[in-house]
Amino acid sequence: MALSDLLARAGNACEFCGAVADLEAVDVLPAGEILLCPICREDVAADASHWRCLEGAAWSAEPAVQLAVWRKLGQLDAPWAVEAREGMSLSDEVQGWAEVVAAVQHRDSNGVVLVAGDSVMLIKDLVVKGANFTAKRGTSVRRIPLVADNPGQIEGKVEGQRIVILTEFVKKT
Structure with a gap:
């Protein structure tokens, strides 16, 4: 997907936290690309509280964003992250991807x-x-x-x- 299309879809903001600086496309296999800021790409160290933004991003209608949020929440060790991940309502397509990913070690x-x-x-x-x-x-x-x-x-x-x-x-x- 072209960067201009991603910017339009995301409203010129990071699809996790809403930041607007230094946005780049990140491939979320097999779903497609999403737009993330340096902190959400983990190019820059983040305070643990930064990831609370995922609670809102979990409601995205975009399958690639849903899958990326689901994966990131699974990496976090906080009780709120476990609760947010369990509470996510994934589309059938994203649920299938998530099940395949969970089986890969x-x-x-x-x-x-x-x-x-x-x-x-x-x-x-x-x-x-x-x-x-x-x-x-x-x-x-x-x-x-x-x-x-x-x-x-x-x-x-x-x-x-x-x-x-x-x-x-x-x-x-």
């Missing part, structure tokens, strides 16, 4: 289960295709998002670029 090279937000370390030098650099062994990747439909892949920022990393080349730190 990501494991590092040692078989340890990874969850979104974990930190991992590269155990091998990885040539990053299309980016002209090599991610060196020992590099720490913080606050990883998981690739929803592929248990063998995670995402992370290395040298300022968001890349897909195979789980067989990382260990949880």
Whole structure:
């Protein structure tokens, strides 16, 4: 979806918290793209109270937003987040995606289960295709998002670029 279409759909605001600065499209597999601010993309550290915005975003009619909110609420350890997630009314399509995602487990090279937000370390030098650099062994990747439909892949920022990393080349730190 074009950025202009996302901006129009979202009313030029983050689809989680309503912020208007530095918005970027984020892919929510398999649902599509949503528009998020740096804090909601987790490019910038957030105060735990920031995520209370998800209680309102949970009511979005947009399937991609519903799925992203459902996933994020599942990562939070607060009682209000559990209650908000359980209270969500997901469309049939989103419910199907959520059930598939819940069945997928990501494991590092040692078989340890990874969850979104974990930190991992590269155990091998990885040539990053299309980016002209090599991610060196020992590099720490913080606050990883998981690739929803592929248990063998995670995402992370290395040298300022968001890349897909195979789980067989990382260990949880």
